[in-house]
Every structure is written in C-alpha cells, then in structure tokens.
Amino acid sequence: MKYDAVIIGAGISGLLSALVLAKERKNVLILEKSSVIGGNCRSYLVDGFQVDTGAHAITSLKKGPLVTLMDKYFDIIPKFIPHGHYYVRDGKKLQIFPYTLQGFARFGIISKKDRLLLAHALLDAAKNHTTQKKSLDMSVYDFIKSYKLSSKSISFIDTFCYFLSGKSMHETPVWRILSGGGTTDELTRGMKNKISGIVGIVRNTTYLNQGYPLGGIKSITSAILASFPENRVTIRTNENVTKIKKNKNTFITATQNHKYKSGTIIYSAEIKSLPKILENKIPKSFEDKLSTLKQTRSLTLWLGLKRKRDEFNYTGSEVLFKAETPFWAMPISNYDPQLAPEGMQLIGFTTIIIGSKTQKEQKQLLLNTIKKIFPHIEKDIIMQHVQVTVPEKASITVGAIFPGPKGPISGLYLAGTDTDKRSMGITRAAHSVLEMIDLMKKDKVI
Numbered sequence: 001m002k003y004d005a006v007i008i009g010a011g012i013s014g015l016l017s018a019l020v021l022a023k024e025r026k027n028v029l030i031l032e033k034s035s036v037i038g039g040n041c042r043s044y045l046v047d048g049f050q051v052d053t054g055a056h057a058i059t060s061l062k063k064g065p066l067v068t069l070m071d072k073y074f075d076i077i078p079k080f081i082p083h084g085h086y087y088v089r090d091g092k093k094l095q096i097f098p099y100t101l102q103g104f105a106r107f108g109i110i111s112k113k114d115r116l117l118l119a120h121a122l123l124d125a126a127k128n129h130t131t132q133k134k135s136l137d138m139s140v141y142d143f144i145k146s147y148k149l150s151s152k153s154i155s156f157i158d159t160f161c162y163f164l165s166g167k168s169m170h171e172t173p174v175w176r177i178l179s180g181g182g183t184t185d186e187l188t189r190g191m192k193n194k195i196s197g198i199v200g201i202v203r204n205t206t207y208l209n210q211g212y213p214l215g216g217i218k219s220i221t222s223a224i225l226a227s228f229p230e231n232r233v234t235i236r237t238n239e240n241v242t243k244i245k246k247n248k249n250t251f252i253t254a255t256q257n258h259k260y261k262s263g264t265i266i267y268s269a270e271i272k273s274l275p276k277i278l279e280n281k282i283p284k285s286f287e288d289k290l291s292t293l294k295q296t297r298s299l300t301l302w303l304g305l306k307r308k309r310d311e312f313n314y315t316g317s318e319v320l321f322k323a324e325t326p327f328w329a330m331p332i333s334n335y336d337p338q339l340a341p342e343g344m345q346l347i348g349f350t351t352i353i354i355g356s357k358t359q360k361e362q363k364q365l366l367l368n369t370i371k372k373i374f375p376h377i378e379k380d381i382i383m384q385h386v387q388v389t390v391p392e393k394a395s396i397t398v399g400a401i402f403p404g405p406k407g408p409i410s411g412l413y414l415a416g417t418d419t420d421k422r423s424m425g426i427t428r429a430a431h432s433v434l435e436m437i438d439l440m441k442k443d444k445v446i
C-alpha cells in the first residue's frame with residue numbers, strides 16, 4: 001500500500017499535521033519510535049497524581065495558531081482554564097512577573113537605580129535599531145553589559161532569558177526578550193512595531209491569553225485523536241525510522257522491521273538527525289542551517305503534597321531567581337483538582353540543566369532549594385517524580401537559523417519546534433504546522 005503521507009513522530013506537530021491531512025482526505029501513516037504518543041505533550045499517572053511532561057501554560061489562546069487549527073479541524077476542543085499571573089517569588093511574597101523588558105524597567109523587585117539604567121538601555125536599543133538593522137540579534141548580555149547593573153538584576157535577567165528562550169543571557173538574542181518570548185508574533189509583527197512597543201506603554205495582557213487545559217495537557221492530544229476522521233489515519237508505535245529514500249515520486253521509509261511507501265513525508269522528529277536518516281543528497285546550505293540550532297535540557301520535579309499549602313494558593317506560575325537553582329513552578333491541581341487525590345496538591349518545578357551535572361545531582365539541588373524556600377515541605381511530600389526532557393527541539397539563540405517547512409528534497413516537509421522560531425512550545429509547533437500546510441497547498445499536495 002502506498003500512503004499519501006508518512007508522518008515521522010507522534011508529538012503534537014506530527015498529530016496536528018496528520019489531522020489536517022486526514023481532513024483534507026489524505027491517507028496518513030504516523031510512525032512513532034516510542035511506545036506512547038504525544039511526545040512532549042503527554043500526561044500520565046504516578047501514584048494517583050496525573051503529571052504532564054513538564055508544567056505547561058498554553059499561549060496565544062485568543063488568537064493564535066493552535067486556535068486557528070482547532071477552529072478549522074478539531075471536532076472536540078479542550079477546555080482551557082485561564083492561566084492567571086506569572087509571579088516572581090521574593091521571600092514569602094509573590095510579585096507579578098514583568099513580561100517584557102519595558103515591564104521589567106518598572107518592576108519593584110529591582111532597585112530604582114537599575115530600573116533607570118534599564119530604561120536607558122531600552123531607549124538606546126530603539127535608537128540603535130533605526131541605524132543598525134541587526135542590533136537586536138546581539139546577545140542580551142552584550143546589550144546590557146555596559147549599563148553597570150547590580151548582580152541581583154543581572155541574575156534576574158539571566159533567569160528571565162532561560163524562561164523565554166531556554167538559554168542564558170549570553171546566547172539569547174535581544175529581540176526575544178523585547179518581544180516577550182512569543183507573546184507577540186516576532187516574524188509578522190515587524191521590527192518597527194517592536195521598537196515602538198519598547199518605548200511605548202506596557203500593554204501586558206498576555207496572561208489572559210494563556211491557559212491550562214482541563215484534564216492535563218493530554219487533553220490536547222486526546223482532542224486531536226478524537227477528531228481524526230475514520231479510516232484515514234494509522235498510527236504505529238515502537239517504529240523507529242532509520243532510513244528515508246526517495247526514488248522518482250515515491251518515498252520509502254524504513255524502520256527496524258518494516259518499509260513503507262508514500263508520496264510525501266512530514267518529518268516532525270528532530271531535524272538535526274535528518275541527514276543521518278535521509279539517503280538522498282542534502283544541499284550543504286540546508287546542513288549549514290541545522291548546525292546553527294542548539295538545544296536545552298530541562299529537569300522537572302513533580303511533587304505530590306498530602307495537603308494544599310498556603311504558598312501555592314494561586315492559579316498561575318511562579319519563578320524563583322535568587323537561588324542556586326532558579327525554577328519555574330506551577331501548581332497544576334489548582335486548575336483541575338482531579339489531577340491529585342482529594343485534598344492533595346500537585347506542583348511541577350522545572351529548572352534548566354546547565355553544565356555537566358548528573359540528573360541525580362540536579363534533582364537534589366532543586367529539591368534543596370525548594371526545601372529552603374518552603375519550610376518543612378518535606379513533611380507534606382508523598383510523591384516525587386523526575387522528568388529530564390528537551391522542551392523544544394531548538395532553542396532561540398543568537399544566530400540560530402530555523403529552516404522553515406521546506407525539506408531538503410521535494411516532497412519532504414518539516415514541522416515542529418525546530419523549524420519555526422515564533423512563540424514557544426505547543427504554539428510554536430502549531431505555527432510550524434500552519435506554515436507547512438500553506439506550503440503543501442502552494443505545492444498542490446493538498
């Protein structure tokens with residue numbers, strides 16, 4: 001049998017691609033190397049608590065690529081609970097997190113002097129940008145280093161960069177933090193607008209635009225699966241794709257045990273591994289782009305608490321930056337009590353793995369920090385679960401060139417978080433799928 005399309009990877013990008021193609025009356029085969037579907041967009045049970053693959057807030061829910069796809073192709077739509085605020089924990093207090101640098105310049109947690117310096121930095125960025133087109137692609141560190149900010153502010157900016165791009169201030173480009181890391185649409189909004197945003201009034205409505213899906217993030221994948229039209233989509237798990245070859249108009253995709261024929265391929269696994277799998281010749285310019293992409297590894301520690309603690313009495317996320325191990329935390333059972341046994345609480349704490357620390361060391365550091373910040377929390381912990389993951393297949397870094405949806409040979413399309421640099425996570429994955437669908441339409445494949 002020859003499929004219209006073989007999709008490699010059953011993460012959110014692969015599943016969304018399959019849904020669109022199937023609704024366009026194509027016969028689709030999804031090949032997934034692991035035994036589960038959903039990739040980084042999954043939820044599962046641990047000792048009665050339902051954890052997600054990392055704490056997730058879904059962005060751009062008012063108007064964004066996921067909503068566009070849901071409106072057009074989903075038969076069942078997940079219910080999103082408003083995310084609430086992002087907070088910064090300062091001792092026992094929580095302060096609302098500034099989303100963009102201009103918000104940061106007005107942020108009470110740093111000194112007045114540093115706020116003034118930052119305001120200067122922002123004006124300089126605006127001036128520079130009109131004369132030097134590339135100035136916003138420099139690293140945040142290079143941008144702020146001459147402003148003599150205090151170490152507290154620098155450490156905060158560094159944490160802020162990790163939060164928005166997955167990388168330190170040495171690697172994060174200035175445009176990423178000026179645009180709020182995906183809270184605006186970097187590619188379409190245009191640099192000029194961005195600059196007027198920097199010096200203009202802060203319009204921080206972002207958090208209203210974000211949500212957490214009732215039932216956990218698996219509700220998004222479940223909604224996609226439930227929307228597949230009958231007999232159009234086949235999913236095969238435990239099928240690690242090891243070879244792809246195109247002969248004339250047919251692709252042959254090989255796994256350990258099987259070979260499959262198709263007219264097109266959608267590759268939603270890590271693009272950096274494509275050259276090892278694809279047997280046709282790849283242009284050097286394509287490989288050069290891939291060499292600019294970098295990844296970040298994160299560690300999430302899920303804690304199941306036997307009671308609801310006052311410190312986590314909010315819906316939203318919190319960032320801790322002054323510690324040895326900064327973290328982002330989200331008490332997800334506050335959105336949906338069903339995610340924890342009755343009367344209990346479930347919180348995900350995510351940190352970035354930097355340097356050569358082992359998983360065990362990093363987890364211990366994180367747990368020590370948590371114990372310091374939340375006194376006697378250990379008495380309440382009845383479940384601990386660690387996940388080490390790559391949140392996005394490519395981080396936003398200075399000089400990174402995202403390849404877009406066009407693969408290195410005709411008929412091979414790319415989707416996923418390493419093809420498109422707009423926004424983050426699931427929203428970025430959805431952007432990539434829409435972009436790819438547009439290209440397939442132009443190519444008259446659908």
Ligand SMILES: Cc1cc2nc3c(=O)[nH]c(=O)nc-3n(C[C@H](O)[C@H](O)[C@H](O)COP(=O)(O)OP(=O)(O)OC[C@H]3O[C@@H](n4cnc5c(N)ncnc54)[C@H](O)[C@@H]3O)c2cc1C
Pocket residue numbers: 008009010011012013014031032033034038039040041053054055056057058059239240241242268269270298300350389390391392393415416417418424425426427428429
């Ligand atoms: C800790 C953490 C926190 C996050 N927070 C957020 C958040 O707040 N908001 C948000 O929107 N997003 C967030 N994300 C990111 C989001 O989950 C991912 O970006 C998204 O799920 C990626 O989807 P994808 O389909 O592009 O890639 P993946 O989920 O990586 O899917 C790729 C799939 O391809 C499969 N595969 C790989 N190689 C092969 C092969 N050779 N053959 C067959 N199959 C293969 C993999 O097994 C996998 O299932 C977070 C992620 C993590 C880990």
